[in-house]
Every structure is written in C-alpha cells, then in structure tokens.
Amino acid sequence: MAVREIKLCLLGDAGVGKSSLVLRFVCDTFNACSESTIGASFMSKTIEVNEQSYKYQIWDTAGQEKYRGLAPMYYRGAAAAIVVFDITREESFHTLKDWVKELQQLGPPNLVMAIAGNKSDLDEMREVSSHDARTFADSVDALFAETSALTAKNVLELFVEIS
Amino acid sequence: MATSTSEYQHDEPSSPALAPWERFSRWLHCVCIVVFDLELGQAIEDVYPAEAELSTSEKRNICYLSFPDSNSAAMGDTQFHFRIRSDRRLELDSSEVLVDRDSPAVLKPDIAHYYGFVYFRQEKDSTSKRGYMQKSVVLLSRLPYVKFFSVISKTVAEGYFEHGMVSIESSCHDIDQWRLPIPGRTLQLPISGKVLQIRIPSKKDKPGAVSSPEVYGQAIPAVTIVSSVQDVDSFSCLQPVLPHLNVLWELVLVGEPIVVMASTPDICATTVQALINMIKPLKYASDFRPYFTIHDNEFKEYTTKTQAPPSIILGVTNPYFAKTLQHWPHVLVVDSCSNPGLSSTIKRTKNLKGLTTLDTTPGLYTKYLPTMKEDKFIIRRLLKQVPPGTRPQEAQNAMLTRHFLEQTQSFIIPLERYITTLMPLQKNISPWKSAPNLKPFDVEEFIRSLNKAGPQLTSDIKGNWQTLYRKFFKSPNFDGWLRSRQAEILEALQLRQIEMMGAADITAYIKGKAEVEIVDLILRLKDKLVNIKCNNSNVSISEVTRHRLTEHLIFVVSILPPDLQGILKNI
Amino acid sequence: MATAGPYNYSYIFKYIIIGDMGVGKSCLLHQFTEKKFMSDCPHTIGVEFGTRIIEVAGQKIKLQIWDTAGQERFRAVTRSYYRGAAGALMAYDITRRSTYNHLSSWLTDARNLTNPNTVIVLIGNKCDLDSQRDVTYEEAKQFADENGLLYLEASAKTGENVEEAFLDTAKKIYQNIQDGSLDLNAAESGVQHKPTNSRGTTTITTDQPVNESKCAC
Numbered sequence: 001m002a003v004r005e006i007k008l009c010l011l012g013d014a015g016v017g018k019s020s021l022v023l024r025f026v027c028d029t030f031n032a033c034s035e036s037t038i039g040a041s042f043m044s045k046t047i048e049v050n051e052q053s054y055k056y057q058i059w060d061t062a063g064q065e066k067y068r069g070l071a072p073m074y075y076r077g078a079a080a081a082i083v084v085f086d087i088t089r090e091e092s093f094h095t096l097k098d099w100v101k102e103l104q105q106l107g108p109p110n111l112v113m114a115i116a117g118n119k120s121d122l123d124e125m126r127e128v129s130s131h132d133a134r135t136f137a138d139s140v141d142a143l144f145a146e147t148s149a150l151t152a153k154n155v156l157e158l159f160v161e162i163s
Numbered sequence: 164m165a166t167s168t169s170e171y172q173h174d175e176p177s178s179p180a181l182a183p184w185e186r187f188s189r190w191l192h193c194v195c196i197v198v199f200d201l202e203l204g205q206a207i208e209d210v211y212p213a214e215a216e217l218s219t220s221e222k223r224n225i226c227y228l229s230f231p232d233s234n235s236a237a238m239g240d241t242q243f244h245f246r247i248r249s250d251r252r253l254e255l256d257s258s259e260v261l262v263d264r265d266s267p268a269v270l271k272p273d274i275a276h277y278y279g280f281v282y283f284r285q286e287k288d289s290t291s292k293r294g295y296m297q298k299s300v301v302l303l304s305r306l307p308y309v310k311f312f313s314v315i316s317k318t319v320a321e322g323y324f325e326h327g328m329v330s331i332e333s334s335c336h337d338i339d340q341w342r343l344p345i346p347g348r349t350l351q352l353p354i355s356g357k358v359l360q361i362r363i364p365s366k367k368d369k370p371g372a373v374s375s376p377e378v379y380g381q382a383i384p385a386v387t388i389v390s391s392v393q394d395v396d397s398f399s400c401l402q403p404v405l406p407h408l409n410v411l412w413e414l415v416l417v418g419e420p421i422v423v424m425a426s427t428p429d430i431c432a433t434t435v436q437a438l439i440n441m442i443k444p445l446k447y448a449s450d451f452r453p454y455f456t457i458h459d460n461e462f463k464e465y466t467t468k469t470q471a472p473p474s475i476i477l478g479v480t481n482p483y484f485a486k487t488l489q490h491w492p493h494v495l496v497v498d499s500c501s502n503p504g505l506s507s508t509i510k511r512t513k514n515l516k517g518l519t520t521l522d523t524t525p526g527l528y529t530k531y532l533p534t535m536k537e538d539k540f541i542i543r544r545l546l547k548q549v550p551p552g553t554r555p556q557e558a559q560n561a562m563l564t565r566h567f568l569e570q571t572q573s574f575i576i577p578l579e580r581y582i583t584t585l586m587p588l589q590k591n592i593s594p595w596k597s598a599p600n601l602k603p604f605d606v607e608e609f610i611r612s613l614n615k616a617g618p619q620l621t622s623d624i625k626g627n628w629q630t631l632y633r634k635f636f637k638s639p640n641f642d643g644w645l646r647s648r649q650a651e652i653l654e655a656l657q658l659r660q661i662e663m664m665g666a667a668d669i670t671a672y673i674k675g676k677a678e679v680e681i682v683d684l685i686l687r688l689k690d691k692l693v694n695i696k697c698n699n700s701n702v703s704i705s706e707v708t709r710h711r712l713t714e715h716l717i718f719v720v721s722i723l724p725p726d727l728q729g730i731l732k733n734i
Numbered sequence: 735m736a737t738a739g740p741y742n743y744s745y746i747f748k749y750i751i752i753g754d755m756g757v758g759k760s761c762l763l764h765q766f767t768e769k770k771f772m773s774d775c776p777h778t779i780g781v782e783f784g785t786r787i788i789e790v791a792g793q794k795i796k797l798q799i800w801d802t803a804g805q806e807r808f809r810a811v812t813r814s815y816y817r818g819a820a821g822a823l824m825a826y827d828i829t830r831r832s833t834y835n836h837l838s839s840w841l842t843d844a845r846n847l848t849n850p851n852t853v854i855v856l857i858g859n860k861c862d863l864d865s866q867r868d869v870t871y872e873e874a875k876q877f878a879d880e881n882g883l884l885y886l887e888a889s890a891k892t893g894e895n896v897e898e899a900f901l902d903t904a905k906k907i908y909q910n911i912q913d914g915s916l917d918l919n920a921a922e923s924g925v926q927h928k929p930t931n932s933r934g935t936t937t938i939t940t941d942q943p944v945n946e947s948k949c950a951c
Contacts, residue, residue, distance in 0.1 A: 041336075042353035062333075067329060070329060073355045077357075677818070678817070683785075683798055
C-alpha cells in the first residue's frame with residue numbers, strides 16, 4: 001500500500017500550545033509544563049484514513065520572536081500548515097493573521113491551511129469568539145477547529161481533515 | 164481510521180534518555196563559523212555548541228583550512244573538506260563500540276582525527292572595508308561520511324547565511340534529535356525543514372551492494388534521499404588522468420607518498436577522497452589530507468627534505484607546494500573538473516624537473532614502474548561515452564567505483580583465504596583453556612599459495628601479482644588490514660571458547676582439583692561474566708551461555724569450604 | 735574484549751599479602767599486576783584477587799594473589815586466606831613504626847596458619863618517602879634474618895622493587911620444588927602443578943591475560 005507523505009508545519013505565537021497539539025496527536029499525551037521549542041522540532045506519525053496511509057512529517061516551529069525568520073525553511077514545500085492561536089489571548093489571534101498573510105504571499109501555492117483555536121477547555125477565559133475566528137478562517141479559505149491539547153478535543157479530527 | 168503508528172525520536176532501547184548534545188556529538192563535534200577579518204586574518208567567530216572543546220592548535224588549523232589557500236577572485240560558494248589531527252582521542256563508549264564493530268573499516272569513526280566539512284561563501288559586501296564578505300561554515304565530525312556531510316553542510320550553511328546563528332542553533336537542535344548512526348539502519352533525518360534519508364552501510368552488506376536506501380512503499384517526494392555516505396564524484400576528478408588509473412590504484416594500495424595538486428580546494432579534496440576510495444573495501448591506513456596548507460601544524464613534518472617523504476596523500480592548491488614537494492615521488496596534477504576535453508591529450512611524464520608551478524598540464528608525474536598492466540578495457544568503456552555526455556555522471560562514477568571495488572576484492576580474496584588457514588583447528592579449542600592464537604602470517608607461504616589461488620582467478624588485469632603483494636606487505640595498509648582481521652578472528656574464537664565453557668561438564672572438570680585451582684576457575688568465570696556484562700553490545704553471546712556460566716559459578720563456589728564461600732561470594 | 739592469547743602455565747602459586755592497615759598492600763598488588771600506582775585507594779573489604787603470569791627458569795607460573803584486609807576486625811576470618819598459600823608477602827610502612835612493631839603478630843599468624851615451606855617475604859613499603867623514615871633498613875634486615883625471611887624495601891608508588899618482591903618469592907618457591915623440599919602432593923602446599931596430558935605435550939592453558947587484576951580500587 002502506498003504511503004502518502006505530508007509535510008506539515010505549525011505556526012503561531014509563543015505559548016499557544018503548538019507543541020502540545022503535536023504531542024497530543026503523535027503520542028496522545030499532555031505535558032502541562034513543556035519546554036519552549038528551539039528552532040523547530042520534528043515528529044512523524046502515520047495514520048490510516050479510508051484505507052490510505054498518510055505519513056505526517058510535522059515541523060513544529062518555535063513561537064519565540066528570535067526564531068521567526070526561520071519559518072520559511074519549514075513552510076517551504078509543505079503541503080499543509082496549521083496556524084494556532086490561543087482563544088484566551090486575543091493578541092495571539094492578531095499574530096495569527098500576520099502568519100496567514102505571510103503564508104498567502106510566500107507560502108507554497110497549493111498549501112492547505114488550517115486554523116486552530118487552542119485551549120478550548122479554558123472557555124471561561126475566552127478572549128476570541130468562535131464566530132470571529134470561523135469568519136476569518138472562511139475568508140482566507142482555511143479549515144477551522146477549536147482544539148484542546150489538554151482534553152484532546154478535536155485534535156485528531158483536525159489532522160485527519162487536513163489529509 | 165484503523166491504525167496509527169508514531170515515530171518519535173527516542174528509539175534506542177538500550178539508552179532511552181540521552182543527555183543533551185549526546186546524540187549531536189555522535190554525529191558532529193561542533194559547527195564553527197570562520198571569518199576572514201581584515202585585522203585578524205582568519206578567525207573563528209562562533210562555535211556551536213559553545214561548550215564544544217577545541218584546542219588552540221585545532222582552532223588554528225581550522226582557521227587556515229576553512230578558506231581557499233591561493234588567491235581566488237571566484238565569487239559564490241565552494242564546498243570542500245579537510246582532515247586534521249585531533250588533540251583529544253575519541254573514547255568509544257559501549258554503544259559506540261557497537262557502531263564501530265559493525266561499520267565497514269572505511270566508515271569507522273576516526274578516533275584520532277576530525278573531518279572538517281567546509282561551506283565557503285565569498286560575495287561583494289559594501290559594508291565591509293574590504294568590499295567582500297568571506298566566511299565559512301565548518302562542520303567538524305569524527306565520521307568520514309564525506310558525501311553525506313557535504314549535503315548537511317550545504318543545508319546548515321545556507322540557513323546560516325540567510326538567518327544567522329539562530330539557524331545554526333536550530334539545525335544543531337535538529338541533529339541532536341537524530342537517531343544514532345548504527346550500521347545497517349536506514350534513517351530519516353530531519354533538518355531545517357527537510358527530511359533526508361540515508362542508509363548507514365554495515366560490514367554485513369554484500370560487497371558492491373548498492374548503498375542507496377530502500378524506499379518504504381512508493382517514492383516519497385517529501386524526503387531527500389542521499390544515495391551514499393562516502394562516495395564522491397570520482398569520475399570527474401580522475402578524468403584528466405584516466406589512462407593512469409591502474410597506476411594510481413597501485414600507488415594508493417602500496418602506500419606510496421602522493422601529492423595531489425589542484426587549482427581549488429574542492430577539486431583537490433574530492434580527488435584525494437577519490438584516491439582513497441579506489442582501494443575500498445580496504446581502509447587507507449596512513450594519514451591523508453584532502454586539503455593541506457602551508458600553515459598546517461604538520462607542514463614541517465611532512466615536507467622536510469631531510470628524510471624520505473612519508474607514506475601519505477596530501478591534497479594541495481598553493482603553488483608554493485610545487486617547489487616544496489618537488490622531491491615527492493608521485494605528483495598528480497588535476498585541473499578543473501569542468502574541463503573534460505583534456506583527457507585524451509595527457510601523457511604520463513616520467514620527469515619531474517619541469518614541475519615548478521601549478522600551471523603544469525594535468526597528469527601523473529612519476530618514475531614508478533607499475534607492477535600491473537593498464538586495464539585498457541575499463542578506460543575504453545569509460546571514454547567511449549564521454550564527449551557527447553551520453554552517459555550520466557553518476558553512471559560513469561558507478562562504473563569506475565565498481566571496477567576498482569572488484570579489482571581490490573580480487574586482490575583481497577587470496578589474503579582472506581590464506582588467513583583462514585592460520586586459524587586453530589576446532590578440536591584445539593578447549594572449554595577450559597583460552598582460545599588458541601592464530602598462526603603468524605608467513606609471507607613466503609602466502610606467495611606460494613598464489614599459483615593455485617591467486618587473483619588471476621578473478622581479475623583480468625595482467626602483471627606480476629607477487630611483486631605487488633610484496634610491496635603491499637611493506638605498507639601501513641597491510642598492517643592495518645592484518646591487525647583488524649586478527650582482532651576480529653580472535654574475538655570470534657574467544658566467543659566460541661566462552662560458549663564451549665558454558666556447555667561443558669563442570670562437575671567432571673573440577674573432580675580432584677585443588678582449592679587453589681578451583682579459586683582460579685572461579686576468577687576466570689567471574690572475569691568472563693564481567694566481560695560479557697561490560698560488553699553488552701556483544702550480542703553474539705547467548706543468554707543461555709550467560710546463564711550456564713552463572714550456574715557454573717554458583718556450583719563451583721558451593722563445593723568450597725564454607726569459610727571460603729563467604730569470602731568469594733563478595734568478590 | 736581484549737585480545738587474549740594463550741597463556742600456558744605449568745604452576746599456579748597462591749600468594750597472600752598481609753600487614754597492617756594502610757601499609758599499601760593493595761597498591762603493591764596493583765603496581766605488580768597493572769604497573770600503575772593507585773593514589774586513591776579504598777580499604778580492602780575481605781579479600782581482593784589479582785593474577786599475573788610470570789616466568790621462572792623458563793616455566794610459566796600463574797600467581798594467584800590474595801590481597802587481604804588489614805583491619806583488625808578482619809583478622810578473625812583470615813584463616814582461610816592463609817590456607818594453601820605458597821608465598822606470604824608481609825608488608826609494613828617504613829614511615830610508621832607501629833606497622834613494623836606489629837610484624838611479629840602477623841608473622842605468628844603466618845607461621846601458624848601456613849605450612850612450614852611457605853616462603854615469607856618482608857616488604858618495607860613507601861621507601862620513596864625516605865625523609866619520613868621511621869624504621870631503618872638495618873633494623874628490619876636484622877629482624878628478617880633472625881626469622882629467616884626474604885627482605886626488600888619497595889615503593890608501590892615508584893614501582894621500585896615491587897616486581898622483585900613478587901618474582902623473588904616465586905623463585906624461592908620454585909627452588910623449593912626443584913630441590914624437593916616442597917612436596918607438591920602434600921595438601922595445602924599452595925602450589926598446583928599442571929600435569930602433562932596424555933599426548934605428552936606440556937601444561938594447561940588458561941585465559942587470564944597478563945596484567946589482569948581483580949583489584950577493585
């Protein structure tokens with residue numbers, strides 16, 4: 001059976017939970033105090049959807065400002081990008097819009113974009129409404145999901161939808 | 164959704180949690196950024212990881228070897244490699260011993276040297292007083308993976324020139340996640356947004372087997388496949404001297420001093436590597452410097468005229484060497500790889516007198532009388548396709564590599580056959596005695612065996628094989644080969660003896676033995692068990708044998724007087 | 735795994751090293767088996783073993799050296815150490831008189847617990863520390879002569895006379911075998927002759943490489 005290899009990168013502000021989403025997807029675990037990423041970290045995982053195997057090469061980029069310039073190395077040649085924001089921090093949603101703009105201008109032409117509003121388990125601290133996020137996602141032709149790396153909500157679904 | 168598998172990087176079962184930089188250090192020692200500074204000259208600007216140790220003399224060597232040696236106005240990027248002595252010898256830990264053991268001789272980590280993989284960039288820079296930026300990114304490693312690291316060094320350097328140190332930090336972090344280079348493994352190595360796939364060759368591979376990695380399922384476009392860890396573009400480099408390939412093979416095989424002169428470090432380094440590769444699977448046992456400068460620490464030692472040139476291969480580009488090394492017996496002048504038309508015009512020169520500058524025509528300058536005749540067939544086959552470029556470079560390379568691999572194999576087979584006759588007979592191995600030694604290698608006895616079983620059986624080239632072997636026996640290459648074969652055979656014999664010890668009838672053996680002998684046996688058994696335990700890479704000792712030896716030990720202690728039992732339990 | 739060739743030997747000699755705590759027994763052993771000085775040596779608990787194959791008069795002899803604990807509280811269990819010893823190396827520290835004063839008690843043990851032919855050697859260790867000397871050579875020499883002991887001053891640190899101490903003992907034992915004063919068939923002679931095998935070739939082989947030591951230091 002043929003394996004389809006999918007290069008995927010995660011972008012977004014520091015601390016929005018990109019690495020936690022990846023960890024949840026790849027290992028199905030959660031680490032409450034994970035260290036911040038240097039440059040980018042790489043993981044891979046194979047899943048089977050409708051009798052087709054997909055191997056994800058996941059580049060989880062660092063959110064810190066000093067690594068920002070490196071991002072093109074990771075989205076270059078990528079089939080999909082997941083841009084993540086934290087629903088409890090409005091600022092992270094603004095950063096997300098910048099990322100989306102950069103991807104539209106400089107990213108690969110057929111890039112599948114997905115927007116993830118993470119930390120959906122912290123609904124009481126919410127600063128970004130689902131409606132606003134979804135409207136934005138639709139306007140840029142991106143998939144959208146609210147996820148929680150902590151409770152695993154929607155994480156797998158998001159990755160599967162991308163394939 | 165039916166199944167899902169994930170790979171994350173902690174995959175070595177024996178050492179689940181490696182310390183930070185431990186994985187990295189198995190691949191690389193460090194990355195150096197070397198600049199040409201107007202005031203300081205060559206200087207190391209940065210080293211990553213910062214804690215990587217480099218001695219003053221290592222640093223000085225790295226500085227000089229990271230730039231082209233002769234004036235070159237060429238813009239753009241150049242890649243080459245060098246090799247320097249390391250002041251600190253590599254100490255293999257138990258898992259590295261495993262890598263070392265299964266690795267082909269030519270790919271073993273170099274415990275006494277570093278390889279430097281240089282990516283040099285020269286470009287106009289209006290902000291610099293000099294008007295130019297001249298900078299090199301250098302990867303230092305113990306692994307002679309020349310081809311592989313040229314790919315890595317390009318990736319790392321391009322990232323650096325675009326994004327600066329933060330990119331080096333990120334690349335090194337990627338490398339620190341890599342799986343260890345265990346022979347026989349096909350690895351997918353993520354770096355700077357790319358995934359490279361490489362297969363680490365193993366000693367157990369069939370000779371001449373294609374080393375390119377097997378592809379899982381169908382081709383994976385998102386993965387860059389590096390087809391070989393060490394092979395270089397031999398054909399391009401050796402093309403100017405195609406008619407002399409067999410002489411070159413002989414010179415390398417018998418360890419004659421060779422200097423390679425080229426106009427640029429990349430051609431020079433690739434050519435030296437191509438020469439070394441000619442005698443694969445034999446390991447070139449002497450020193451070799453793909454790129455050597457007049458500032459090198461060993462410059463005086465290697466260029467002195469007061470003694471015969473050492474049995475080494477030097478690659479140089481500085482015209483100064485044409486004079487300094489004039490007394491060297493074999494000088495190979497190669498020129499730009501991009502000049503294929505030259506090949507047919509070259510004649511071998513027997514007179515070195517005229518060689519004073521590097522403008523000399525490409526060729527092999529030597530008075531050496533070859534022992535073997537030229538193999539016209541391979542040369543014709545290689546040349547046939549050259550002018551129109553009908554055959555791709557890779558195919559030419561593969562043909563060349565394969566040819567010399569087979570030729571070297573033909574040369575080694577009789578040696579291998581002979582060494583098996585030096586093995587002790589099975590019946591002379593006793594469970595209670597140490598494994599008997601090999602008989603010494605007897606040159607005359609070997610030469611006599613050639614009539615019946617010489618290389619003429621498997622090789623088409625004609626000439627005096629006996630003389631060639633006699634020259635080879637005087638070379639470091641022979642010593643290196645013999646020592647490693649002896650060590651391998653002895654180890655196998657010891658394993659056999661330990662297994663026999665485990666299977667033997669201990670009750671019968673100790674019957675009537677005195678106390679002092681029983682204690683001696685206990686010490687021997689303990690020693691074996693400690694050895695097995697320390698050497699956990701030694702997979703060939705079965706669990707059954709280990710268990711039996713432990714049982715032997717417990718039994719032997721139990722028959723001693725009680726006071727001794729108490730003492731011996733604790734040692 | 736080190737490459738171990740065959741080491742044929744004709745005899746195994748059992749040695750013991752005795753003497754007060756801290757006189758350098760383990761260091762003497764280590765110097766002899768490893769040719770190295772251990773500057774930082776933990777106390778021996780119970781017993782440690784060292785082995786080395788030497789040659790005397792063309793014969794290969796394997797020395798099995800028992801390095802005993804010097805502390806008083808271990809004295810009670812040392813009886814089994816002495817049993818079957820062919821040689822006893824009795825060490826003191828030339829810079830500490832007390833270790834010399836205790837020699838007669840060690841000698842009594844050695845005499846009582848070994849057989850009459852056991853070769854006893856007196857070693858004055860730490861002779862590199864001459865400036866701190868507390869026992870003269872002459873005094874110890876006289877004690878050795880009176881008691882029929884071989885005597886040397888040695889230094890485990892510099893290696894001086896260490897080789898000699900072990901080898902001279904072996905020569906003396908070998909001499910005793912040759913002139914018949916040591917009966918190999920007697921139990922507890924501490925010497926094991928490896929008889930020739932049925933096809934007439936000599937000796938047995940073992941697989942202890944030279945310089946192998948069991949010293950845990």
